[in-house]
Amino acid sequence: MATESTAPVHRKTTLSDIAAGCGVSRATVSLVLRGSPLVNKLTRAKVEKELLRQNYVYNRAAANLRRRSSSSIALILNDLANPFFAEFASGVDEKLGEAGYVTLLGSTGESIGREQAVLRSLIEHGPAGIILSPAEGSDVTHVLAAVGAQTPLLLFNRELGGNAPKVAHWDRLMLDNQRGARLATEHLITLGHRHIAFFGGHRDSSSCRERFAGYTEAMRAAGLRIKPHWRIECAPNRVDAVVQCPALFAHSPAPTAAVCYNDAVALGLMLGLCQRGMQPGHDFALTGFDNIAEAALGVPPLTTLAVAPRERGRQAAELILQRLHEPLSASRYIITPVQLVVRASSCTLPTT
Amino acid sequence: MATESTAPVHRKTTLSDIAAGCGVSRATVSLVLRGSPLVNKLTRAKVEKELLRQNYVYNRAAANLRRRSSSSIALILNDLANPFFAEFASGVDEKLGEAGYVTLLGSTGESIGREQAVLRSLIEHGPAGIILSPAEGSDVTHVLAAVGAQTPLLLFNRELGGNAPKVAHWDRLMLDNQRGARLATEHLITLGHRHIAFFGGHRDSSSCRERFAGYTEAMRAAGLRIKPHWRIECAPNRVDAVVQCPALFAHSPAPTAAVCYNDAVALGLMLGLCQRGMQPGHDFALTGFDNIAEAALGVPPLTTLAVAPRERGRQAAELILQRLHEPLSASRYIITPVQLVVRASSCTLPTT
DNA sequence: TCTGCTGATTGGAACGATCCAAATGTAACC
DNA sequence: GGTTACATTTGGATCGTTCCAATCAGCAGA
Numbered sequence: 197m198a199t200e201s202t203a204p205v206h207r208k209t210t211l212s213d214i215a216a217g218c219g220v221s222r223a224t225v226s227l228v229l230r231g232s233p234l235v236n237k238l239t240r241a242k243v244e245k246e247l248l249r250q251n252y253v254y255n256r257a258a259a260n261l262r263r264r265s266s267s268s269i270a271l272i273l274n275d276l277a278n279p280f281f282a283e284f285a286s287g288v289d290e291k292l293g294e295a296g297y298v299t300l301l302g303s304t305g306e307s308i309g310r311e312q313a314v315l316r317s318l319i320e321h322g323p324a325g326i327i328l329s330p331a332e333g334s335d336v337t338h339v340l341a342a343v344g345a346q347t348p349l350l351l352f353n354r355e356l357g358g359n360a361p362k363v364a365h366w367d368r369l370m371l372d373n374q375r376g377a378r379l380a381t382e383h384l385i386t387l388g389h390r391h392i393a394f395f396g397g398h399r400d401s402s403s404c405r406e407r408f409a410g411y412t413e414a415m416r417a418a419g420l421r422i423k424p425h426w427r428i429e430c431a432p433n434r435v436d437a438v439v440q441c442p443a444l445f446a447h448s449p450a451p452t453a454a455v456c457y458n459d460a461v462a463l464g465l466m467l468g469l470c471q472r473g474m475q476p477g478h479d480f481a482l483t484g485f486d487n488i489a490e491a492a493l494g495v496p497p498l499t500t501l502a503v504a505p506r507e508r509g510r511q512a513a514e515l516i517l518q519r520l521h522e523p524l525s526a527s528r529y530i531i532t533p534v535q536l537v538v539r540a541s542s543c544t545l546p547t548t
Numbered sequence: 549m550a551t552e553s554t555a556p557v558h559r560k561t562t563l564s565d566i567a568a569g570c571g572v573s574r575a576t577v578s579l580v581l582r583g584s585p586l587v588n589k590l591t592r593a594k595v596e597k598e599l600l601r602q603n604y605v606y607n608r609a610a611a612n613l614r615r616r617s618s619s620s621i622a623l624i625l626n627d628l629a630n631p632f633f634a635e636f637a638s639g640v641d642e643k644l645g646e647a648g649y650v651t652l653l654g655s656t657g658e659s660i661g662r663e664q665a666v667l668r669s670l671i672e673h674g675p676a677g678i679i680l681s682p683a684e685g686s687d688v689t690h691v692l693a694a695v696g697a698q699t700p701l702l703l704f705n706r707e708l709g710g711n712a713p714k715v716a717h718w719d720r721l722m723l724d725n726q727r728g729a730r731l732a733t734e735h736l737i738t739l740g741h742r743h744i745a746f747f748g749g750h751r752d753s754s755s756c757r758e759r760f761a762g763y764t765e766a767m768r769a770a771g772l773r774i775k776p777h778w779r780i781e782c783a784p785n786r787v788d789a790v791v792q793c794p795a796l797f798a799h800s801p802a803p804t805a806a807v808c809y810n811d812a813v814a815l816g817l818m819l820g821l822c823q824r825g826m827q828p829g830h831d832f833a834l835t836g837f838d839n840i841a842e843a844a845l846g847v848p849p850l851t852t853l854a855v856a857p858r859e860r861g862r863q864a865a866e867l868i869l870q871r872l873h874e875p876l877s878a879s880r881y882i883i884t885p886v887q888l889v890v891r892a893s894s895c896t897l898p899t900t
Numbered sequence: 901t902c903t904g905c906t907g908a909t910t911g912g913a914a915c916g917a918t919c920c921a922a923a924t925g926t927a928a929c930c
Numbered sequence: 931g932g933t934t935a936c937a938t939t940t941g942g943a944t945c946g947t948t949c950c951a952a953t954c955a956g957c958a959g960a
Contacts, residue, residue, distance in 0.1 A: 258916035282634030798955035
């Protein structure tokens with residue numbers, strides 16, 4: 197009795213403590229916590245007072261165990277340090293938080309090995325669902341082996357490789373890469389360019405393939421032949437783009453414009469051009485993809501495709517929540533449109 | 549017996565399923581899972597085979613409940629979309645993953661209200677520890693009320709306001725803001741500048757106060773008087789920096805250089821200067837803070853202070869893990885050094 | 901045969917919540 | 931008074947794991 201009024205020693209206060217503290221049963225306290233209409237006003241008040249007095253904190257893990265439910269969603273990203281994904285994550289967390297879920301984070305750094313490890317670790321915490329932007333080269337079999345078929349999964353941004361395409365009932369949220377790249381290419385063509393390169397990205401990434409397809413499509417539609425040396429591969433970051441810039445001008449005829457894999461690459465290419473004494477947006481036209489924050493503020497500002505990553509994050513969260521709500525409805529495949537944002541980096545053909 | 553060999557219907561397979569499946573007790577299976585040396589080689593093999601066959605997944609929540617332990621750490625950030633924090637988070641997650649912990653993410657978007665909500669929600673999941681980069685204006689009392697005194701907490705990047713400074717035994721990991729700003733200022737002075745402004749940030753943020761103090765210190769040490777109109781406040785992002793640029797030149801004598809609150813602000817200021825027909829790094833010198841990726845690749849490249857956010861993330865994770873290991877050791881207060889990176893944006897005084 | 905000992909194994913009670921069927925109290929009705 | 935109805939409350943089993951003390955088999959030594 198004497199030591200009961202304050203926290204016992206160090207143990208967290210539990211339902212039983214509250215129950216004992218105000219002379220009701222555990223069950224009643226539980227009902228109060230969940231706002232059940234069954235409990236009497238007076239008892240509710242009494243219990244709530246005691247909850248405050250002992251400053252009780254709810255143990256969601258215990259509750260989830262009994263209810264065989266979960267209140268977390270795993271978010272696994274191939275590159276959290278990339279502003280595009282950071283903003284996406286921010287949107288996901290925002291939306292999940294509103295719905296009372298908590299985000300379990302995992303970053304794989306584009307490593308398939310880490311992806312396996314992260315998936316295996318996160319699944320043990322029993323998330324209600326998974327949002328996965330897979331590492332490059334990740335395939336269906338591995339992911340399925342790691343997470344099983346029970347947990348709903350939403351694939352974002354990239355398709356999975358492997359020859360078991362429709363084995364799982366997973367939802368997919370993708371960007372309209374092909375259409376985006378086509379728009380950019382058409383835009384450059386309209387400005388008078390005929391020698392247009394596709395710069396950056398890895399051939400085996402699905403998003404890069406799609407963007408390249410869009411570029412090809414536009415070129416073909418305009419009756420333009422694509423030279424093999426106009427296709428330059430590089431890692432999707434600034435540094436490698438700078439390094440690969442000279443390759444663009446190694447053979448003749450050199451391109452007068454480039455559709456870049458993404459903004460990071462485009463910004464890198466701009467720097468590379470400057471180093472060659474060229475002036476991007478004047479001597480050479482280029483476009484990006486993603487519309488990251490610095491695209492608008494570069495010199496010159498970058499023409500690019502807006503994908504609204506935070507919005508996509510919110511959308512992804514919404515999709516997975518819907519899936520939890522109706523686990524049996526048909527799997528969804530959503531391709532979100534992208535929007536061409538024209539800025540100064542895409543100039544007309546310089547009059548030589 | 550007939551339906552037992554495959555997964556029953558939809559229920560997850562548990563310890564008991566495995567135990568029943570190979571004729572041992574639950575306790576033994578549990579020992580196998582945890583790699584105890586007590587179990588016989590043969591039984592271990594038998595059990596492991598069964599684990600694979602039923603592709604069992606460990607229920608960490610249940611285990612944690614019984615063991616009264618936790619395998620997650622909460623990471624709460626004031627702005628995940630900011631590349632600095634994204635990279636920090638990436639480092640945290642990396643290190644925690646290595647140690648077998650999982651990251652519970654929460655982003656507050658600089659809102660004290662959301663910070664409260666996020667803290668209250670995350671604490672219910674019983675994290676072993678908390679890493680918190682508080683929202684602007686957040687104070688000790690509120691945080692303490694939300695998380696209690698039980699869970700170890702590491703404060704990153706910002707101090708908490710409020711007049712209960714040492715009430716808690718929380719650890720702190722801060723950047724050496726003051727020294728950094730002093731280094732930048734001294735550097736500009738060495739280059740011949742005498743009229744140096746301090747540009748950006750909010751007066752009431754602790755990091756801004758510290759950086760301003762460093763600037764003042766260097767100016768004073770060099771015997772230079774600071775004009776009031778050389779202190780321009782703005783939100784710590786590009787957009788607002790562009791808007792506030794003209795204020796720098798509203799009064800005479802105008803500054804010839806500026807120490808900026810951070811890189812985002814510096815990049816914005818650069819743009820603002822361009823719009824006035826000035827050439828940053830030639831007509832006007834400036835420095836940033838953070839050394840974000842685009843600092844190196846801007847035009848001109850930005851002189852700034854490197855803080856290695858990913859490294860800081862790993863360090864933060866390490867600190868909180870150490871704290872879990874020895875809960876009673878004295879609380880730590882670590883100020884990590886920052887490093888001046890000189891690039892082209894800090895030019896000598898233009899000869900008029 | 902009995903005792904002691906070591907190495908393996910095990911049953912049952914926890915952990916902190918929820919679920920469910922059953923019990924309680926009170927008012928209303930015939 | 932007895933019966934029914936309704937509004938509240940409650941004990942005990944349960945979720946999937948771990949802990950602990952107890953058990954068991956096998957073998958050596960007396």
